[in-house]
Amino acid sequence: MNKILSVLCLLLFFSFSNVNAQNFSTHQVKKGETIEAIAKRYYIAPSEIYALNPDAKNELKPNTVLIIPISKAKKPKIKIVKDLQGFKNHKTKRKETLYSLAKKYNVSEDDIKKYNKFLYAETLRKGDKLQIPIFKITEEIVEEPTKNYIVQPKEGKWRIAYKFGISVKELEELNPEMGDVLQDGQEIIVPNIDDDKEREVDEKYSYYKVRPKQGFYRLEKETGLKKEQLEALNPGLAESGLKVGMILKIPFSESVLIEESNKINLTDSIVDFNTKHIAVMLPFRLNKVDFQSKEDTKSSIVNDLYLNASLDFYSGVLMAVDSLKTLGVSLKIDIYDTKNEVGEVVKILDDNDFETVDAVIGPLAKPTFERVASQLRRFQVPVISPTRSDLKLYDNVFQSKPFDERLKTTLINFVKADTLVDNIVIISDSKHTEISNNLKKEFNQARQVYSRKNKKTGKDEFYVTKQDIEDILKPGKNIVFFETKDSGFISGVTSILASLIKQENKETKTEAVEITLVTTNMNNAFNGDGVSNEHLSKLQFHYAATSKPYSEDDNNAFVKRYNQIYNTTPNSAAVKGFDLTMDVVLRIVTSEDLYLSVNNIPLTEYVENKFGYKKKLFGGYYNDSVYLVKYQDLTIVEVKQ
Known part of the structure; x- marks a missing residue:
């Protein structure tokens, strides 16, 4: 009995020593009080109270003494x-x-x-x-411990959380109805701290959001900063310690910039109801369509990829025009057939007045697009590319498809951000050796596996054995990069990887082996007939994409309307036609022009595409917004970063 009492006393001593050392206070619960009310009183998150007082989750009795963190709290x-x-x-x-x-x-x-x-x-x-x-x-x-705050232009959740010294989660718990995206002028609740204690975001630095189970050791591995350096950059960190969702200031680094959602719904912000003039240039190539009979016409359409793509895109444009009309937007729209010929584009430009056009969407092909953009520069008419990511960015060019490099860095940064990864493997064929070696530079500890080659010819045979992979997997979480464009190779490797996933079994002393498949170059080979979607789902296949597939379960108004009109679901080209047209026109009618909208409207999102334009220092504009998606339960879903 004496031993038990001694241990209990020691436990209480160390517990309260710890409370005092970390600068905590106490609160005696009064009849009728709730955790939410107490948290609001000290402007902390309910989760912080539960973390120190787990029994409060079950029952909150009057006179119960709660431990309250006050390191950043201003007691009312x-x-x-x-x-x-x-x-x-x-x-x-x-x-x-x-x-x-x-x-x-x-x-x-x-x-x-x-x-x-x-x-x-x-x-x-x-x-x-x-x-x-x-x-x-x-x-x-x-x-009052809290006060009202008006959201400033371009302010997102993490900037405000950093400004008032709380985590994003704490800000959300103070404002349960604030929504996913903050709007300019929105009123929210923030801690009532003195003005001189508010922190400003310095663009010369980067800002890092602390993730679950992340300590100073893992932070040093990722940022290269020791505990003392982080504490010097972030006053108050030494007292409070690391907390999930906390925003830390670190030296500037492009690889750890916080992705902030500043999506704006432009349908609520229309201010200009004057008629807008839009031109759409597509390679219909109607001169090559055989109209002699219905069958000949049908055959011409089916066999002409340019005409197919143009018709699909145009169907989306028409849907957008109809939607804009219901919003009260007056639109004059000209449609031109470029025939996919530079000569035809020159003729269109010479024969028509483009000086008063507000924007031109298209053409699709690089030579025709760049000719249009270069000729319309003198009028400063913005020209928007729907499909290319390798254009010459004249100062009037808007490239709506993000750069391929942006996709790659998004995926790599996602893997780097996962602090729970135990092992990284890179599988590739000989055509992707350079990519494999570049990934090895990013992840020094990664193990590389190459497809087997024919001993006589030395050519790739596009396969690896189960043993090749099993030998370098480790218990715990394994991230496997897979870089190839061969559908058969993908089919074989994904089948092997799916079979190597193991659940923990204490009776047989089997350790869990988790495998997440990723690629920096998503291509059609991954959609090949021989590739099992079940295997991709089991492997939680991740990749970065310029668009995300819409879900038919979302009951999207555009998809429903498209189905009613065309008796089919819209493909990606039709959706891009709708999304891009909606974005271009809505940017024009909510800002003075398309150029100024880049600063006024950081990010927009529609059915499958989002648009967040940035400007080249000496050139035009490019969409820098991409999605991170994964296979889950045989569907593709967005991964929130």
Whole structure:
């Protein structure tokens, strides 16, 4: 028994020593109080209270003492208000004193004297008849722990969280109805700290969001900064310690910039209802269509890839025009057939007045597009490319398809950000040796596996054995990069990887082996007939993409309407036609012009595509927004970063 008591005392001693060392306070729960109300009072998150007081999740009893973190909290100033409700008669007994009566009735000695004035001149004696005041005690907050804040232009959640010294999660818990995206002028609740303690985001630095289970050791591995360096850059970190969602200032690094969602719904922001003039240039190549019979016409359409793509894209444009009309947008739209010929484009430009056109969408092919862009530069008419990512960025060019390099860096940064990875493997064929070696430079500890080659010819045979892969997998979480364009190779490797996933089994002493498949170059080979979607789903196949497939379960209005009109679901070209047209026109009618919209409207998103343009220092504009997606339960879903 003595041993148990000793251990218990030590446990309590170290527990309260720890509380004092980390600068915590306490709060005694009153009847009717909730965790949410207490958290709001100290402007901390309910999760912070639960972390220190796990029993509070089950039941919150009056008089329970809670441990409250105050390292960043400004305790509210409270005034005690006493409202006299009446009196209770009391006849003094032997040995009773003013002190004992005050304690018994929970009033002060001065309160008793105030309503029994003879006690100012005489001492209390046995038999004295007293009026003991009965008060209703209330607390009046003189200074609120939180205040209202108006969201400034371009401010997202992490910037505001950093400014007021809290995590993004804490900001969201203070504002449960704030929404996923903050709007300019939106009013939210923030901690009521002094103005001189508010922190400003310095663009000369990068900002890093702390992830679950991430300590100083893993932070040093990822950022190269020791604990002391992080504490020097982030005053208050030494006292509070690391917390999930905390925003840390670090030296500038492009690889750890926080992705911030500043998506804006432009349909609510239309200010210009004057008629806008748009031109669309597509390679219909109608001159090559055989109209002699219905069958000949059908055959021409089926066999002409340019015409197919143009018709699909154009069907999306028409849907967008119809949607814009319902929003009150007046639009004049000209459609031109470029025939996929530079000569035809020159003729179109010479024969028509483009000086008053607000924007040109297309052409699709690089030579025709660059000819249009170069000729319309003198009028500063913006020209938007729907499909190319390798264009010459004249100062009037808007490249809506993100650069391929952006896709690659997004995927690599995602893997780098996963602090729970135990092993990285790179599988490739000989055509992708350079990519494999570049990945090896990014992940020094990664193991490389190459497809087997024919011993006589030395050519790739596009396969590896189960043993080749099994030998370099480790217990725990394995990330496998797979770089190839061979569908058969993909089919074989994904089948092997799926078979090597293991669940932990303590009876057989089997350790868990998790495998996540990724690629920096998503291509049609991964959609080949021989590639099992079940295997890709089991491997949680991740990749970066310029668009994300819409879900038919979302009941999207565009998809439903398209189905009604064309009796089929829209493909990616039709969706791109709709998304791009909606974005271009809505940017024009919500800003002075398309150029100014880049600063006013950081990010927009529609059915499958999002647009966040950046400007080249000496050139045009490029879309820098991509998706990270994965296979999950035989569907493709977005991965929130």
